[in-house]
Amino acid sequence: MKSSTQFKQDHSSASSPYFSDDVRDFSQVEKSIPCQEACPAKTNVPGYIRDIYEEKYGRAYEINRACNILPGVLGRICSRPCEEACRHGNDNNGDSVAICYLKRSCADLKSPMHRIIEGLYTPTGKKVAVIGSGPAGLAVAHELAVMGHKVTIYESEEKPGGMLMYGIPEFRLPRNLLLSEIENILRLGIDLHTSTMIGKDINLEDLHDIYDAIVAAIGCMKPRTLEVAGEGLENVYNGLDFMKMVNAGQTPYVGEKTVVIGAGFTAVDCARSAVRLGASQVDIHMRKTVELMRIDAHEKVEAQYEHIGLHGLMQPNRIIGENGRVTGIEFLRTRLEQTDRSPYRVSVPIENSEFVIPADTIIAALGQTPDKEVIFNRAQQSLTMEGYFSAGDFVSGSSDVIHAIADGKRCAQEVDHYLTGIVRKKKMVRIEPCSTTDRDRSFDFISRTAMDTIGLSERKAQLTAEVESGFNTEQAYEESKRCYLCNLRYEIDPQRCIYCSACIDVMPKDCIKMVKGIVFEDSGAYQSYETSQYWNQATAISIDNSKCIRCGKCLEVCPMDCISVHKTELVEVDLASESFE
């Protein structure tokens, strides 16, 4: 392989795409494309949004699927770290792009005749058992099947999907969509055995005799408890059990007043389900503050719309009951205090601050932990045994779906290396010259497109009715225009620049700078610019791609045509291929 420097030199004036493993290019992609960097699966967000703009929904779907095997699912229930990072949401830039809604759009709007693309490797003859069919298990299974291994999934529940099937309410995630995307994974020849509990229906030792590797992806299914008096009273639920009942079509009792304890997605799911089950007053209480809730702003808005109260700074002290049933809950007020791990804050109870809230139902949605006894107690095995791997929440603790999928993919590559002894792929930056950005400045002033939803009465009338309606083609097109296309890299050629400052005069943001030097990281990557306000100190004029909004104004006014635009893309390339193209 050519060295990175050679690549750079060879292609600096190239008119066709080329690949780079230069640390400076990786660094530039990391810093300039914050949405992709924030995504645990490193989804090429600007790439698929551009395809939606061009109404190539199937292609956009496949860009998503290359990183995450459940685009339609994630387009509905992702925790959206990308949107928090989106530069359109920075100060004075407006609201972040509705990236998650657009992800859903490419799943919803692709042709019914769309063909799934799978780059299959030849069969290896190796067999792998995956325990658990949640997002991490599905991601591991898919990736290993693509690599040519024979995969069998063992699932203890009746249906596949794990928390997606049993933890998330159907009004947020329609089950036909979930099953359809799971079926797309299983079609690679993956065997699925449901209602099969490892340690009960089949022993771990037996699996070792059959398979070359075993992956545990059993998630976090052991609920945390309140650890207060009265927890055993009737109508006190833990969040996961409550959601499993709701998702199984049962109607757990909720009474008039439901109190939910928790600060994450499960707490909000339980509260919104309780509203649909007929509770007239539903409130979520949490130990820390509403600002520190582990949900996105969108979920807060939906909770507010459904008249769910959010109350911070209180922790349960005891649950009160009569005749074995809940009648109320006593809280202690809390305040936040500093920890050693600044900036983290802990909540501490305030002495003598007890107060009681009447309640018919208490739901403790405090999250879950891995239940390692499920597998290991019976087999007396350790986590370090040969051929054993683990993935997803089982490893990291309770996180979210996109983290689980990303970790599943990581685990699959580890398993593949264990089975074959080879490294198949390498990350590189694909760089393609662009003659035009095709992006109008007026796009920057388009308001974020709101998602249509069904009304409150419809939500209450049908427990499973999907709340969000999805974008139509016009809405998706309009929203796709808003993306800054941060994957476009603007550069000024210092050899040709005449320092006329025309570009600086037209820049709408503080994105073009007079530079007197560049600070490098130890790795050799660019860290920051040393800027100057004085012409006599400037050695170059440079575009700060982490501030640039790709309006193209500098390109239009440059008299020397010394500004170049390249599309950059983080890709995985086969090391065995003779050519990357």
Add this chain to the structure above:
Amino acid sequence: MASNDHYVIAGNGPAGNAALNTLRKNDPESRITIISDESVGFYSKPRLCSYISGRIEEDELFIHEDLSFDNTRLRLGQHIQSIDPDQKIIFLSHMEKINYTKLIIASGSKPSPSPYMTQFMPYLKSITDFHEAKTHKQCIHDAQQFLVLGGDLVGFKFIDMLISMGKAATLILYPQAFWPFVLDSDMVDRITASLEPKGIRIMVNDRIQSIQDADGGYQVATLNHARNEIEEHYCDQVFAFSGMTPNIDFACKKGFDIDHGILVNEYLRTRFQDVYACGSCAQIFNPILKVYQTTIGWTNAETQGEIAALNLLGANQVTRLAPQKYFDLEGVKIKTSWWDDTDENPNPDGDF
């Protein structure tokens, strides 16, 4: 008293000005900067509707504070982007940095538009500050038919103004616009019973489907989910009032403790040394009830502004509860502080 201090007050409303007067009086040698994102001086927001209707003149709106002191600088039209409480620096959006020795955050509250309305924002007008009141005054006089969305506390003053001006209006009421206080069905019925005889048509929770320009006005389609019916409205103007939220974006993710507002103790101190918060942007610890409370209203803001300034100067005063604790909303009593277990006799004469 130190004379080389630079006190900065973020906010030019009643809390900020009460703090300013207290600082001047008690530490006349210090340097004081008051920062406002509005381009005009201190004025009475509760009287904006009176100004629009013509009951008072523009000059009567303004509260003429004496700014002739050499040590006081009023920075108008300057938006605070963020605060670094460790370095004691305020970053303004035009890239200026202001160093302070002590800071009082009195930034008040701002509109909280429903996400469902964001796509219609180019069509929606509001009255949240003097600039908007002045901009929309003439068009309000010229218009006859109004569609009003939301209906928070400011919105109801606007409705009262329209009634006094003899205008026709339809109010699409969103009970959750008062969040964290949600109007229950009984309250909605009482508000409806009060307003409909005055000629205001009330619709509850209908959603906007589309807004289009039509004959100098607007054609608005609304959907009633319960009946699954779309209704077309023609109106001259569409105004939206969908609740207020603490105006503290610049403090978010900068280390401040925030629940709904910036959390402060009973002395109005934030978790950072020499940084205080007061008025409707703060959530104040009540040592008797042992709860953090949000307050609204002019009287509360002035009281807290004064106490924040005194404590900044070294006093140790506990925040007093202002006597006014209720606002009359068409016969329905709305508290001016939430999460408050005490129940005083409602006083219908609000100070909004």
